[in-house]
Amino acid sequence: MANILVVDDELGIRDLLSEILNDEGHHVDVAENASQARQARLALDYDLVLLDIWMPDTDGVSLLKEWAQAGQLSMPVIMMSGHATIDTAVEATRIGAHSFLEKPITLQKLLKAVTQALERPAAAAAASAPRAAPGSTSAITPNAAQPLQDAPAFVAAAIQSAQADEPSLPEPQQSFNLDRPLREARDDFEKAYFEYHLACEGGSMTRVAEKTGLERTHLYRKLRQLGVELGKRKASR
Numbered sequence: 001m002a003n004i005l006v007v008d009d010e011l012g013i014r015d016l017l018s019e020i021l022n023d024e025g026h027h028v029d030v031a032e033n034a035s036q037a038r039q040a041r042l043a044l045d046y047d048l049v050l051l052d053i054w055m056p057d058t059d060g061v062s063l064l065k066e067w068a069q070a071g072q073l074s075m076p077v078i079m080m081s082g083h084a085t086i087d088t089a090v091e092a093t094r095i096g097a098h099s100f101l102e103k104p105i106t107l108q109k110l111l112k113a114v115t116q117a118l119e120r121p122a123a124a125a126a127a128s129a130p131r132a133a134p135g136s137t138s139a140i141t142p143n144a145a146q147p148l149q150d151a152p153a154f155v156a157a158a159i160q161s162a163q164a165d166e167p168s169l170p171e172p173q174q175s176f177n178l179d180r181p182l183r184e185a186r187d188d189f190e191k192a193y194f195e196y197h198l199a200c201e202g203g204s205m206t207r208v209a210e211k212t213g214l215e216r217t218h219l220y221r222k223l224r225q226l227g228v229e230l231g232k233r234k235a236s237r
Contacts, residue, residue: 002047002118006030007037007063008080009055013103016205016216017050020107021114034058041067046075048117050101053081053088061088064095076117080105106203107220108229191226198228 004026006017014030021028029044031037034057037049053060060079067073079092082103089100098117101109178185194208201207209216 002026003044004028004114005037005040005044005046005049007032007034007049007055007060008052009033010052012206012216013052013080013105016220017105017110019217020110020220024111024114026114034060034063037063038066041072048075048114049077050114051077051079053079053092054083061092061095064092064097068096076120078113078117104204104206107205107223108203187226190222191228194223194226194228 004021006014006021006028007030008014008017009032011032014032018028018030029040029046031040033055037051040046041049051060051064058066060081064073064077064079067077073096076098077096079089079097079100080103081088081100092100098120099113101113194212197208197211201211205216205219209219212219214222
């Protein structure tokens with residue numbers, strides 16, 4: 001079990017991430033802005049922080065710089081954003097961010113990123129984070145001369161995502177064995193139904209919940225019950 005801090009100004013995202021991570025056995029604290037995140041960080045040495053980039057008081061990259069300069073970046077930090085630029089991702093990487101999650105966050109990518117971050121020794125986060133010179137108040141900025149390939153793989157993935165063409169929607173796959181009990185046949189149909197909508201919506205739990213008319217917590221539990229593989233991307237015909 002890990003102590004995880006989720007920092008996001010959106011209540012729905014805080015609640016959803018908290019529920020998922022709690023279900024995985026972690027202890028989760030939440031903060032809705034940088035001010036609350038600072039207080040939480042001072043009160044506890046977290047094993048991991050999920051940090052939103054765009055927040056009303058102080059943005060996540062600035063808070064990451066602040067922790068790095070103060071020597072408080074002893075834990076891996078996963079940045080989150082729905083509209084961050086490649087430059088922002090590169091900057092967060094050079095400051096010391098472990099990885100980057102693009103919103104809407106799929107369950108599969110969330111759990112994979114959290115697992116990878118927790119497997120990384122805490123000391124590695126502090127060692128990789130740039131430090132400001134003693135007495136310096138200047139912000140840490142990315143070095144434009146540094147090749148992009150020096151950044152972690154998640155930056156390259158972000159570039160590929162930005163350059164990729166929009167694929168076609170998947171064809172629904174419907175092949176049911178009706179010579180079976182009603183409950184089993186219904187489960188097969190529901191599994192195919194949810195897998196289709198997950199593929200159509202790029203694995204977004206938020207959009208699938210809206211499309212199917214279910215609450216996200218109910219949807220999450222339903223998919224686990226049916227054994228649906230989450231985080232599916234759009235597939236071509």
